[in-house]
Amino acid sequence: MTVSDVLFLAICLITLVAAWRVVVSAKVMHAALWLGLTFFGVAAVFLMLSADFVAAAQVLVYVGAITVLLIFGIMLSEGTEGTPRGSERSSLGRKVAPVGAAAGFAALMVYLYHQAGLRQPPPAEVATDTPRAIGTLLFSDFVIPFEVASLVLLVGMVGAIVLAMREEG
Amino acid sequence: MAQALNDLFAAWGLSGGFVNVIWALVKALLVLGFILLNALLLIWAERKVAGHIQQRPGPNRLGPFGLFQTFADALKLLFKEDVIPAAADRVLFVLAPIVTFASGVLVYVVIPWTPDIVVRDLNIGLIYVAAASSFMVISFLMAGWSSNNKWSLLGAMRSAAQLVSYEVPLALAVVSTAILAGSLSLYDIVQAQAEWGVWFIVLQPVGWLVFLIATLVELNRGPFDMPESESELVAGFNTEYSGMRWAIFFLTEYASLTAAGALNAILFWGGWLGPSFLPPAAWMLIKVYGFVFFAMWIRWTFPRIRVDHLMGMGWKVLIPAGVVQLLATSAIVLIWG
Structure with a gap:
């Protein structure tokens, strides 16, 4: 090792x-x-x-x-x-749900690792100027996901302001 | 000297990885030594500056000009009883000053004092500084919450609110200089100012003002020291701290103040650049301590401002100014750069 x-x-x-x-x-x-x-x-x-x-x-x-x-x-x-809300009750669903979620996530990870082509050898050469490389990629190949993400954030912000705003009068 | 040491290690038969570890330790010790000495001198300087502004002599008994006063104070703090309140969350209470200090020290890694004196120049320098200093807020929250005291909690919440709010204009102002220089590395930013033949303060006076105000707020210093405003919150988030743990908070405050001075010099005032009758290190130190003196001067001449006024100024004045600054800089660099 x-x-x-x-x-x-x-x-x-x-x-x-x-x-x-x-x-x-x-x-x-x-x-x-x-x-x-x-x-x-x-x-x-x-x-x-x-x-x-x-x-x-x-x-x-x-x-x-x-x-x-x-x-x-x-x-x-x-x-x-004190104790988190709901921890005093213990139904079957409460026990099964976390195990099920964890198993589903693990299955997804295994699938991605073996099937989705993520299992590649590491690149021989690692980029040294990472900020420039990421910036260039964000504004060329990934410009639409990038802009959509910023739109999601904007909508979230507007939503928060609307929720917190006091009614006039 | 560095080469001589490397030869010595080679003569002892030490391999590359091991030598790197030794170098890292040597550099860490140098930074720690600087921070400790610097804080002792700056606390003395702060008390002298405050004294002159308030027309009293300040410390003047121990040593020439009272210079040894802070050494005596530090000794006193070392020997004080280590008190942890009974109702405190012990682990977090002990961890908080450690996280604070680590956050303050980490920033020193990327600061170039001259072209040659730097622990490690990173190509993500500015982002690294922001990331390292973001632990400061968490440590204040840990200190305030673990003390189990309402003054501490209020101080911690104020510090979180103001630090998070002012990180935005600070980032906007700082990013503008990175755009002008075309790099996030602090070394490259100074080199860009050398190539342009003009310091960025001339090109970005508005950005510098935003940077200056936001930095003073981030440092929790008067007139923006709401997190510990002693007239209403006893001592804010560090109310329950005493002895060495309390001293560590103050040590970090002066370490951060000096680091902020260095960033101010590097980003806007040309770093180590200056007429050649003084060596680069001297120019850098003059600029750093010029900023430190300025911050002290501000602290002792302005009254503390109100919390809501502070928030209003941050969100309604500094952030719009920062956004306009960033857009204008980007446009100019795109068109003429």
Whole structure:
């Protein structure tokens, strides 16, 4: 095993443990912080794939903005202490649903890995000027998905403003 | 000197990967040493500047001009009892200052002090700085929430609101300089100013103003220090902290202040560029500490502004100004660049 193998396994372990703690933490605040660590672990995986720009963007957006807003929301809402809502009831659906979702996701991953042509040898040459390469791709090959994504964000923002707006008079 | 060390390692029979690790450790120690000494001197400077502005002498007993006062204070803080409130969330309470400090130190990795003195120049430099400093907000939230104290919680929430709000105009202003330089690397941005023969402050005065205000807000310094406004929130998010943990928050504040000075110099004031009668490092330090002095001057002359005014200024003035700045820069670079 090389050094990078050990690093990769360590990062995966941290990410998976953090993701598991997101689900089982009794306090919502702890769950949110574990989620932040999960995002950070994913960024570390990107970094190991030489995707430095994506890694930095991942930290900036997911750790710096989304986790913070999540925690901000938790602080503004009451009853964040104690057991999560609904944990006292245990119906069959509650037990089957997470297992089913996890199994479905695992099946999808296995399918994608083996069938959808994702299993390719790594490129011999890794781009060094990643920001320029990503920028060029976003504004040429992927310009329509890029613009549609920005439209989705805009609609989300307008929706939030409409919901939060006070009625006049 | 670097070459001599490399030869020495080679003579000892050390391999490439191991030498890299040793270099990383040496550089980390140098950065840590700089941050510690810098903070001790800046706290003294801050108290002297505050003293002069308020027409009193400031620290003047210990050593020449009271220079050793902060060394004595640091010793006192080291020997203080380590108090963790009984109702606090112990793990988060202990982790918060560590995350804060790590966030402050990480920024130093990409800062070029001269063309040769830089820990590691990254081609995503600016994004890296933004990503590294985004841990600061989380650590403040951790500190405020884990203290289990309403003042701390209020301070933490204010800091989250203002840091998240002002990250947007800051990013807009900073990205404009990257567009002018055609690179996100801090080294390339200074080189671009050398090639253009003009510092970006001349080309982007509006962008610089947005950057300046947003940076002062991000630093949580007066007149924008709502997260710890002592007259209403005791000490904000660090109310329950004392001794060394409290000192680490302050250490980080001065580390971030100096890093902000360096970014200001690099992005808008030509970094290490300047007339050749002084070496590049001297120009860089003059610009960095010029900014630090300016920030202190602002802090001690303006009253703290109200939270809602701060939010209004951010969203209704700075963000539109930043967007116009970004559009104008992009258009000009597209047409004439």
